[in-house]
Amino acid sequence: MYPEADPALIQRARLDRSAFGEIYDLYVRRIYAFCLTHTRDRDEAEDVTAQTFERALNAIGRYEERGVPLSSWLLQIAARLMINQGKQASRITLLGSDPVPEPEGNHSSDDDPQVVVERWERAEWLRSRIAALPSDQRRAVQLRYWQGFSIPEVAAQVGRNEGATRQLLHRAMTSLRARIGNHDV
């Protein structure tokens, strides 16, 4: 879905800071979007993005792929930074999926950078599949699952009756399953 740095570039980046600059160019917007989504604050997102790449620059000599793409490694650095900063600030860190979490929620999985990144990547992947749906199906899915609308609310938004809306969503889910293919759900 997103380009990954090839192993030769990663190898060069261990010795050459200009090669690290190419890696930075490849990932900076993605890391920033990850940070911004979780912090909802541009200044904080910039701070975490900068710290992520500074740490990556110091640690890239120790990076070994072992099935973990460089993007996941960078995202985990960012997630760890945000989790730690959230703890230090004693406030809710938006590492969940909902922008408005309960004030005293269960943060056990949100405290694990790997879980946070896996959820992020899975959501990105599903999003790309939803984006490929026909527009009416895509809109219905987005209203139903992204916005949390009820069937009557979706029906009102798409201008159909409830029965037709259920059928539309059923077709969308069938189509989505076909696009997901063999990937586990």
Place this chain on the structure above:
Amino acid sequence: MSEGQRDPLERELETLGPLMRDQDAFAAMEPDPEFVRTLRARLTGAPAPRRAVAARPRKHPLRRWMMAAGGLATLAAAAVVLLLLLGRSSTPSTHQVAFRVPTPDRNAVLRAYPVVGLGGGSSPPWSSNLDVPPGIPFAGSIHFPGVGPSRGPSSAPAFALQGPHFDVPRLRSLARALGIRGPVRYRSFNGDRFAYVVNQSSPSAAHSLAISLVTGKLIYHDTRSTGSGSAFARVTPAAIAAARRWIARLGWPASNPVFHPVSPNEQDAGSFAVQFGWTGAIPADLPAAVIVMNAAGRVIDAQLYPPVARRQSVSVRSAAVAWQQVRRGRVPLAVLGLPPQPTQVGRGVLRHTSVLALLTSGQHGRLYLVPAYHFSGDATFASGRQRWYAIIPAAR
């Protein structure tokens, strides 16, 4: 179908749906190109690029609202902050990353000028009745033959406000605390984006809470009824205390002084506004919070900006230089008691020079309080003597 029998894909979409929605929304927000360039230069050891300084126009819609004429006088009074106050207010942490101090645009300056001919109207959750639109400067001119101020300070404090992270994560719990029950929804409006909750049990009447995802500004409406009773038939310390309790309950700093003494709302004789200043900052052109209450003591409208997060000192031009801009007619003037039109020519005297903070949008809509000189005095016109003032950004 029971929970255990439900389609796994559907369950996963429900779980990850909000995250996908946010990914979609935030993916469109590019990082600041200057930040990207500067960080790259730092990482690769290349020379840092030159820093571009650009003012960003304020994004906020400026809602129509009647400002009482008396409010203008209190605005001017509130602006009188002696230079002695600089650096002595209770201060937020300075041990944080320095921020770029934005330059106030003309609209940010003119919000502190007299406003005429405004109206209210019904308000959706994401639209505030309490935003102050830019005022109209005096169309005439004033000749200032006397001496100007001394050079003044070389620096003044600027303040960055908390961003939307201050209150957006708490939207649902805040709504619940205010008795508003409904799903969180989103709406773009005039270049801003809001998360909001409207009480579903009273769809015909607005009882809502909205927070800007750009600035963190909170907007509250409760028009279910105008209320009755005489808990606060007139402004009393009890009314101020009630307003203070209301904002404290939501988690805002409530120890700050009242910005204006409470002024009655001329739109509705049965309501009044309590306005709070900024905790940890010098007095500003706009209040940090405005709480409108009805005669029964119930909050019916509110607007709260996020609190101050950081403070830093900025270099300012001298007051004498700024005054020359006023003398030469290059700065908008406000004259109280005269309509902006028609033009009149007066002869004025400078009585006071102070520094106040102007609420200003920075990059990406983040809000700041930046220092500005506030010059004021009186002037003689053919129609009589009037008070005047002028505001000019102070940062170099």
